[in-house]
Amino acid sequence: MKCSAFAVAIGLMLAPLTAAAADVLPDFDAMGSRKVTFVWERASLKANFGFRDALDAKVVDKVTSGLPWTVVLRAFLIRDGQSAPVALTGQTCRITFDLWDEVYRTEVLTAYGDRKQVAPNLEAAMATCTELRGFVVAHQRVVDHRFRHRLAIVAEVNPISPEMIEQLKRWVSRPAASTQLRPGDALFGSFAGLFMRELGKSDQTIVFRSEARVQGP
Amino acid sequence: MRLRLIATSIAIFWAIGAVASEPTPVQEPHDPASVQAPAPPLPTSASENTAAIEPPVAATPSYVIEHIVVVGNRKTNRRVVERYLPFARGDNLSPDDVRITRARFRLLGTGYFRTVDLSLRKGTRRGAIDLVVNVEERNTIVVNDLWLGLAADASSDGRARPLAGYGGASVSENNFLGTGVGLTGALALADRQLALRARVTDPNLFGSRWVFEFELLHNQARDFFGSRDVLVEGASSARDYASPEYRRTGGSISLGHDIGTSAQAFVGLRVEGITADLPKAASHVYGLEVQPIEFHLFRDNSYLSVLRTGIVYDTRDDASLTGLGTHILGSADVAAGPLGSDYVYAKFSVRAAQYVPLKWNHTIKFEGFVGAVFGNAPLFERFYVGDFTDFLPDRVLDLTFDRRSSPNFLNTSIVEQRYGEYAAKLQVEYRVPLYRGSKALYGADAFASFGFFGVLQQRDLERSITGYNSGSRIPIDMTFNAGARFVFAIGTLQLGVSNFLSFLPVQASQGAAQ
Numbered sequence: 235m236k237c238s239a240f241a242v243a244i245g246l247m248l249a250p251l252t253a254a255a256a257d258v259l260p261d262f263d264a265m266g267s268r269k270v271t272f273v274w275e276r277a278s279l280k281a282n283f284g285f286r287d288a289l290d291a292k293v294v295d296k297v298t299s300g301l302p303w304t305v306v307l308r309a310f311l312i313r314d315g316q317s318a319p320v321a322l323t324g325q326t327c328r329i330t331f332d333l334w335d336e337v338y339r340t341e342v343l344t345a346y347g348d349r350k351q352v353a354p355n356l357e358a359a360m361a362t363c364t365e366l367r368g369f370v371v372a373h374q375r376v377v378d379h380r381f382r383h384r385l386a387i388v389a390e391v392n393p394i395s396p397e398m399i400e401q402l403k404r405w406v407s408r409p410a411a412s413t414q415l416r417p418g419d420a421l422f423g424s425f426a427g428l429f430m431r432e433l434g435k436s437d438q439t440i441v442f443r444s445e446a447r448v449q450g451p
Numbered sequence: 452m453r454l455r456l457i458a459t460s461i462a463i464f465w466a467i468g469a470v471a472s473e474p475t476p477v478q479e480p481h482d483p484a485s486v487q488a489p490a491p492p493l494p495t496s497a498s499e500n501t502a503a504i505e506p507p508v509a510a511t512p513s514y515v516i517e518h519i520v521v522v523g524n525r526k527t528n529r530r531v532v533e534r535y536l537p538f539a540r541g542d543n544l545s546p547d548d549v550r551i552t553r554a555r556f557r558l559l560g561t562g563y564f565r566t567v568d569l570s571l572r573k574g575t576r577r578g579a580i581d582l583v584v585n586v587e588e589r590n591t592i593v594v595n596d597l598w599l600g601l602a603a604d605a606s607s608d609g610r611a612r613p614l615a616g617y618g619g620a621s622v623s624e625n626n627f628l629g630t631g632v633g634l635t636g637a638l639a640l641a642d643r644q645l646a647l648r649a650r651v652t653d654p655n656l657f658g659s660r661w662v663f664e665f666e667l668l669h670n671q672a673r674d675f676f677g678s679r680d681v682l683v684e685g686a687s688s689a690r691d692y693a694s695p696e697y698r699r700t701g702g703s704i705s706l707g708h709d710i711g712t713s714a715q716a717f718v719g720l721r722v723e724g725i726t727a728d729l730p731k732a733a734s735h736v737y738g739l740e741v742q743p744i745e746f747h748l749f750r751d752n753s754y755l756s757v758l759r760t761g762i763v764y765d766t767r768d769d770a771s772l773t774g775l776g777t778h779i780l781g782s783a784d785v786a787a788g789p790l791g792s793d794y795v796y797a798k799f800s801v802r803a804a805q806y807v808p809l810k811w812n813h814t815i816k817f818e819g820f821v822g823a824v825f826g827n828a829p830l831f832e833r834f835y836v837g838d839f840t841d842f843l844p845d846r847v848l849d850l851t852f853d854r855r856s857s858p859n860f861l862n863t864s865i866v867e868q869r870y871g872e873y874a875a876k877l878q879v880e881y882r883v884p885l886y887r888g889s890k891a892l893y894g895a896d897a898f899a900s901f902g903f904f905g906v907l908q909q910r911d912l913e914r915s916i917t918g919y920n921s922g923s924r925i926p927i928d929m930t931f932n933a934g935a936r937f938v939f940a941i942g943t944l945q946l947g948v949s950n951f952l953s954f955l956p957v958q959a960s961q962g963a964a965q
Contacts, residue, residue, distance in 0.1 A: 300571030300580065302511075302547050330546050332512045333573050333580055339511065398552065 262312060262386055262443060270385055270444035274451045277374045284365040285389055285440045297331050297356060304328045305363045306393050310386040311372050314447065320383065321372035327363035346370060379450025386443045390436035516542050517574035518581040526588055526629035527563055534655050535561065538582060546571065558586065563626045565589040595621040602844050602852035604642060605675050609683065609690025617641035617852045631655065639848040645671045646848035662707035668723065670699040674830060675854035676744045677735035678867050684732040692854055695746050697727035717761040725753045725829065737867055739918035747830035747870060749793055755829060756790035767806065771938045772894040774814050779803045796826030816880040824872040834874035839904040841932040841949035857928045864919045865926040871906035878902025892939055899933040
């Protein structure tokens with residue numbers, strides 16, 4: 235039940251991407267670049283990369299608090315000279331510290347299957363989520379061998395679902411604190427809700443593109 | 452359209468709603484574009500440094516809540532925090548329960564706290580945990596409204612005066628003594644006018660999801676009646692306006708409840724005593740006829756008891772700098788003899804606004820209002836023309852500050868109207884976002900609005916006003932405004948040109964009937 239709810243949540247997060255991937259992809263040219271290595275395995279393009287900089291003191295506090303720490307990753311394969319991606323794939327990784335067993339439980343959800351592990355320490359658990367090896371990027375049929383492609387990565391830490399944000403807006407615009415029927419009576423709600431403007435869609439977002447380019451097999 | 456030059460001064464109308472506290476920083480969001488982290492170490496296999504224990508792997512752990520611990524609440528009662536938690540001692544809790552995140556934001560949405568963090572810690576026995584709610588309180592004293600403006604009123608002897616000031620403020624403490632109960636005080640002042648309000652609000656009556664409010668009101672008010680050639684019995688000299696004075700003292704109780712996620716319904720009862728000092732008789736020229744002035748109040752003492760129901764439907768994305776959504780306010784008031792009311796009437800009104808985002812990031816707001824009063828409603832329950840035109844000050848706490856009529860850009864009988872039993876308005880507003888930020892200035896919008904409205908009296912339906920041709924009998928006028936709206940951390944400031952224009956020497960005459 236929990237897994238299905240989690241999967242639904244992941245689906246909700248990724249659904250808008252598949253519908254309008256180009257809309258959520260940050261400016262490709264403005265991204266910093268990082269080392270990403272590619273390998274063709276059978277008919278699949280796979281990538282190796284990492285973003286360990288997602289780990290900081292706040293993350294340590296968050297994870298050890300016993301509440302889940304989640305990274306939702308999206309990888310866009312973009313042909314040179316184009317802005318719309320030719321392929322999009324994603325992964326969700328979650329770390330939960332088991333307060334009583336004192337281990338880190340990780341859960342990785344991809345389109346190719348789910349994987350659950352137990353890590354003895356945070357470093358190891360973080361490696362599961364932030365160091366990806368053999369990450370399937372695309373099938374060869376969507377990669378035109380005549381062109382070179384680069385990979386763009388968007389990794390969101392503890393993203394808030396659009397549904398949750400919508401619900402928040404309801405709460406803060408109508409804080410249930412007045413029965414007055416005047417248009418201006420939402421004022422306290424509006425100012426209590428100003429934090430919404432400071433609230434990002436995630437705790438942290440890491441964006442980068444591959445230094446290297448890859449061609450079809 | 453006949454326009455007459457009237458020398459007046461320039462006024463600045465300043466409507467500001469301010470909070471005496473800083474906004475609530477919750478998290479430190481990271482701009483995706485700004486996160487250009489240095490190249491990480493070479494990716495290594497997770498399996499290399501993960502002492503992974505392969506299957507069997509337990510699912511997410513599940514705990515039993517042993518204690519709920521609230522930390523950092525210096526003023527707010529612990530029970531107020533617990534009200535917003537959907538958990539209790541002994542409940543099973545999974546760390547990935549979405550209610551944990553929801554509870555955090557629900558607490559932030561109260562406005563009582565600057566930050567809210569939830570965490571778990573080991574309990575005293577295996578499988579048990581303490582749910583720790585760490586809060587940082589914020590100042591909850593809020594300046595809801597600050598009114599400062601200039602109006603044109605009349606002196607005590609009914610002579611028109613070109614300029615008079617008015618002002619007021621509404622201030623709330625939304626977490627009184629840390630109980631979560633809100634206290635609001637409001638005051639409005641003008642020449643020989645005073646309005647006071649005191650309100651207690653419990654957003655969770657007895658821990659339920661009912662909102663309860665109790666309000667006391669007191670108004671010492673006056674108003675300005677008469678179109679032309681005003682005669683008042685007992686007055687020693689001719690005057691421009693009949694300016695009766697009246698007092699209101701009373702109170703109201705009301706209850707509200709959410710309906711789904713986007714709507715809220717209210718029901719309430721207001722009872723007040725009214726003492727009006729009215730002339731025995733007064734007349735003016737209305738159209739081309741001399742008619743008695745109707746003050747819509749009973750002379751000396753009377754009582755009003757009115758039952759009000761209302762509903763709010765709100766899907767706006769932001770109450771201050773709205774980009775999209777719908778906002779509907781509907782209300783129905785009934786005052787009847789069995790409720791102890793001398794005034795017997797029913798009043799219905801609906802205000803609806805639809806915000807439509809445009810592709811180029813601008814917003815169009817379509818707004819409509821329609822209202823009707825049936826029966827003998829007191830004047831402050833009738834539709835006042837100043838509430839519909841941008842060129843006159845709105846009523847503040849039911850006080851009217853301006854004696855003037857609507858500008859009458861369309862040369863209709865609107866110039867004869869002050870209060871009506873029927874009113875309608877259609878308005879379009881175009882908003883251009885100028886700035887969006889997350890620090891001291893949250894946003895700035897330029898706006899331009901244009902609309903039409905009408906205020907109609909029942910007597911004009913029964914007998915047409917004289918002196919107006921067929922089309923001009925319809926009491927409508929247009930209104931427009933343009934300016935900028937700034938949303939600061941301390942409040943909202945709106946500057947509009949219509950308030951300036953209303954005092955410039957361009958104003959309609961007293962109508963076609965003159």
